[in-house]
Amino acid sequence: MHERVNGLDCLDPKLATAEHFSFKGIHLPGNTSNPLGSKVTPVNVVQIPGLNTLGISLARIDYAPFGVVPPHTHPRATEILTVLEGSLYAGFVTSNPNNQLISKVLNKGDVFVFPVGLVHFQKNVGYGNTVSISALSSQNPGVNTIANVVFGSNPAIESDVLAKAFQVDKSIISRLQAQF
Amino acid sequence: MHERVNGLDCLDPKLATAEHFSFKGIHLPGNTSNPLGSKVTPVNVVQIPGLNTLGISLARIDYAPFGVVPPHTHPRATEILTVLEGSLYAGFVTSNPNNQLISKVLNKGDVFVFPVGLVHFQKNVGYGNTVSISALSSQNPGVNTIANVVFGSNPAIESDVLAKAFQVDKSIISRLQAQF
Amino acid sequence: MHERVNGLDCLDPKLATAEHFSFKGIHLPGNTSNPLGSKVTPVNVVQIPGLNTLGISLARIDYAPFGVVPPHTHPRATEILTVLEGSLYAGFVTSNPNNQLISKVLNKGDVFVFPVGLVHFQKNVGYGNTVSISALSSQNPGVNTIANVVFGSNPAIESDVLAKAFQVDKSIISRLQAQF
């Protein structure tokens, strides 16, 4: 019989094997043939059950030329990103009231930190594909992609809330919502 | 000499007074004469130094008729909101991939929870002013107002990152950025 | 099948609804027709299952004229109290060896903090009913009412322990125990 913590299986220590603590294929390119030109391959407690309660996970990201990881937050994790190939323009925005953009062009071998809960993004600014790997300080960090959350939720957020929030008329909100 | 924790003054226990643990005026209406028609009055470790390390804080929010607290996140806190007067439409959006909107019309005496790091918003749907009070699970919860962070950061996020993120052309992004 | 954390149900994210994150009726006065002249209405993980693991909860307190919330502790939470109507005399006592009483008369709109685990109390010092709302830094803060715990436990603490503790003879202890 399985015990569970955080709603996930606890391994019986005597039955634990290397398979519970490993994952294969993080070197494989993700398919970036999509409007954003980027693909995230997560490696967290869903892929590696032995990570449960251990407070860390990974993600590989592939970027086609001009590919973007759009502004998003992780509700439960800080992220530390390493560029493996290519070049990225990456940034995060500090909390209210300053909303300062802290950004940098990152080349191969550069590392950048996105503090917990802050909005951040990346864009391929190299001549070819770019690849990065990120570590996150939770086995289950979660992702909120801002555009999808705000303009593509199910059901939709009322357009007049969004019109007031973004200080534009509803036709623009409708156009934004129509994308998702 | 003062000691400090979290970059803030530690009280010498012998010199602690009730003033270090209190705040006056959370019953006073905030000024909602602004484009959003809402006003947040924070009561956290900045206002009450004795909250340092204690992991809780408050905020009062006033809403003019149709006033909105636009979509935002708290990077370090869950929020529990109580409607003191009036009626609110409030909601939060769950993480990827579901992005489910969990929302509800709240009347006087209703309580609603916004889990840590998730995007949430409120809108006055009553006939007059609405007032709510929120508690947050950090003495320094932080606020990221999505519209300001994404379209009003200083300096601005590059428009082509935003165009890709929101899947619209740059003219719409420029119009959104022009509001902030 | 339900998973559980902290012995409570975990919501399947896809089945979560607004009802799991909300509560109705915190505006309703509690019945203060009791010897203390006060009534606590808790709103924690028992009332809002979605609070599980989120580290925050609420309570409304009603006070008849002269009503008292007797000295008590929360074993797992700091409390931040707001006076909604009326006036309270509130205080907490610091740890040994100082045992300093930090107290204050609070009027409508005043906020006061009771640090985690310290003994605190409130008394209505207004002319009519008083109402306050508290936030606590745990979804399950617990309450130890000192008089009940010390003189009304089941079974009773031996009277000679209490006689030594309070430095009075057993007849006084018996009289105190007889009240509970």
Add this chain to the structure above:
Amino acid sequence: MHERVNGLDCLDPKLATAEHFSFKGIHLPGNTSNPLGSKVTPVNVVQIPGLNTLGISLARIDYAPFGVVPPHTHPRATEILTVLEGSLYAGFVTSNPNNQLISKVLNKGDVFVFPVGLVHFQKNVGYGNTVSISALSSQNPGVNTIANVVFGSNPAIESDVLAKAFQVDKSIISRLQAQF
């Protein structure tokens, strides 16, 4: 120059010596010639600076025949007590609403747990002196002795608050307050 965490000195690792991590004399009997017939000898971050941030501390307690450690709480720690010599009657009371007394006579070699923040007490029920040693789950656990906190604070809690709390008339409260 010293760095500090929690308001206490941080050791420069290169200058750390065994003296920063040790204490002498926990075998020495405390002086129990006092009304309670007990004496606590604390060994926490005040006595061992190297304990800072490490989340554990000790206390030795001596009990004369019939000596009592009166009902108290630790606001920030669970306690695990071991009887080294003699016999103790020890107990704790669970939170509201049950207020169940969980108690036991402990002899040499017995261990008992007082969960974080709950009211607990000990009494020597042996024929001679009793000695116990406790470990606490904080380097700075704090102590609230109920009788002193409630009836001996400085300044005093108003007698009518206490009269209501303990459901007795003020003359009894005065008598209790006069002891401290």
Add this chain to the structure above:
Amino acid sequence: MHERVNGLDCLDPKLATAEHFSFKGIHLPGNTSNPLGSKVTPVNVVQIPGLNTLGISLARIDYAPFGVVPPHTHPRATEILTVLEGSLYAGFVTSNPNNQLISKVLNKGDVFVFPVGLVHFQKNVGYGNTVSISALSSQNPGVNTIANVVFGSNPAIESDVLAKAFQVDKSIISRLQAQF
């Protein structure tokens, strides 16, 4: 039906008894008739189910003359040790790059701290048996005895890894492995 946290039973508070929070026999000498001349008697969540989630545990250690507790780590706890009888030479080694040995001869009544995760050891340097009691900052601290982990794992670590690690030839590694 039992609920579980950390894979262990949660007590129904109404059914909790003193037996769930106590242990008998920590005064009984452990059998030190083994090559190390020492014996550890653990008192953690396995022996006291009520310790679950409370973050503390105990261990008694007996040492025959010249008995040794060999170098080991606790992956999840700081330890604070008290000498009850006899004399110990105890020490821990700081992290890379300093690897400073912080050690001390401890006599009856001396207390010593082993910070979380650092390698430490004890040796009886008295004329007779020595007894110590340790508290650990976890209900489930774990133990990694270095010699057993490194030279006695099942299956064995490859001898050439160990030969490189210890900078000796494989014959010495084989001899070390043969002991376990």
Add this chain to the structure above:
Amino acid sequence: MHERVNGLDCLDPKLATAEHFSFKGIHLPGNTSNPLGSKVTPVNVVQIPGLNTLGISLARIDYAPFGVVPPHTHPRATEILTVLEGSLYAGFVTSNPNNQLISKVLNKGDVFVFPVGLVHFQKNVGYGNTVSISALSSQNPGVNTIANVVFGSNPAIESDVLAKAFQVDKSIISRLQAQF
């Protein structure tokens, strides 16, 4: 003037720049010309001051053919390792009493987890150089290399403690100590 947390500088948010959150050069091979044939390049709070309090860090490791990262522990972190180039044999040993070796040959793109505080090691089993990158769940994880800690501390652990621990005579211990 700088504030400090954990003994390190706190950034004034208004003065924070991208340089406080970034690092260059993790793509550069470390020099493996040493007896172990491996080199660790750490990227933690020492290299990136903005990581303070954020609970995550990185390390790059280079392995010459047959190079070894010898058995070691991190006292404050779980590690998740990714093979970027080449092949590694990697493993960790579970706590007492099982001391099970959980190991696996890892090729490019494989990920493996070393749970907090457990002894683990890696060995290059490819035909050329191998490169891995690790993330650790602390901004200051610490490293205890077993061989250096046990046989190369300063001053040395007494040889008879080690002789008993490893169940060999002192001549072998001396030989082991002579390597460090």
